[in-house]
Amino acid sequence: MLSYHPGDSFAHRLDPRTKLLAQAAFAVAAFAHTTPRGLAVLTVVTGAFLAAGRLSPWRALVGYLPALPFLVAGPLVSIVEVRAWTVGIDPAAAVGPVLASYRVLLILFVSAVYLHTTPVRDSRAAIQRLVPGRAGRLLGVGVALVFRFLPLLRADLGRIRDASAARLGRERPLRERMQIVASAGLRRAFDRADQLALALRARCFAWNPTLPALRFARRDVVGLFVAVALVSAVLL
Template sequence: MLTYEPDESLAHRLDPRAKLAVQIGFAATALAHTTPRALIAFSVLTAVAMATARLSLRRTLVSYRLALVVLALAPLLAGVTVGPPWFDRLAAVASGLASYRVLLILLVSAAYVRSTPVRHSRAAIQRTIPGKPGQLLGVGVALVFRFLPVLRGDLRTIREAMAARLGTERSVVDRASTVGMLGVTRAFDRADRLSLALRARCFAWNPTLPALAFSRVDYPVLGLAVVLAVSAFY
């Protein structure tokens, strides 16, 4: 599971607001442009983003393995037709290019997650979006970043416990339903414990967040974000 890891990379030194702006601009222009030349440029930008965060491609792909399965199946399903010619190659290629764009967006997002502490993400959101909407969104993002790895760990524990009890010999439907029911039960239990912990720690909607300030290295990144956002309309 991808999480924040302390480091001294360039991406770690950037202001989270600049990184969020690049993510938004990259996603917007990547979804707007579908030509092979544009995809090559987006691939180069993705490689640069991963390099600045010192993010391992292999580890990232392993973390996204379930999403990769969906992205790989999408072109095959898109190409299947009810009648002759039974498989539409153009539709499969178009879906494959769309899947590749989504993969690039996921890789850029992974670079952000690895290089940005959760508290900094919350501070960036709440100081960009004023009022209660920003506070609500900031709290939601912070809880997702902290809660999702715990749920992933619970599901992994359930699967390992089933395997130790020869659960792998049961049918796929039986295994999926068991994991799903136990996973939902664990999720509700975790949510109750989280609610109790927040009350015990006097949860505040507007806590003292870390100070954020743009440095000289952030301004070229902001310029890149603007260029990416504008290029989505051309």
């Protein structure tokens, strides 16, 4: 699971607000230029993002492994044609879905760089400064909780599957195995939620915590330039 890893890369030293703006600009550019030429250019830009964060493409791909079947399923489903009780295959129909899936994959790679190089507290501070008022504080808390506890829930599911396999769970029908993992995973998620609520009350949870100070530096000019260039590519 992708999460923050301390480091000294160029992306690690950028202000989180700069990274958020660059990530949003990349997503806008990707949706505006979903063509072979546009995606080829964006692939080079994605490589620059990965290099700035010292994150290997393979590690980013493994981190988003659960999403890959959906990206592959779209083009496969699109080539099937049903006409008057007959089923045919039209490979040309997969061009658009393939480009769309590759576009999403590039956006996921760029977001992986952000997750890899940005602490959760910095993400919360950046969101609360970009979105003013109580809405920003609520959004910041939500993002922080998701970043912290989604890896825990995924690890819980992995342990549940391993425990089921150790008890000859693989001998059971697939439907029964899915039911066991899902029910145990939900119980564990509710337990996590109860523990979280208790921990928040014990620590006198407040809407206005002391967050890390964020400051733009000279190196952020590079990130802002990339964001402006991507937005300009969309407008022009």
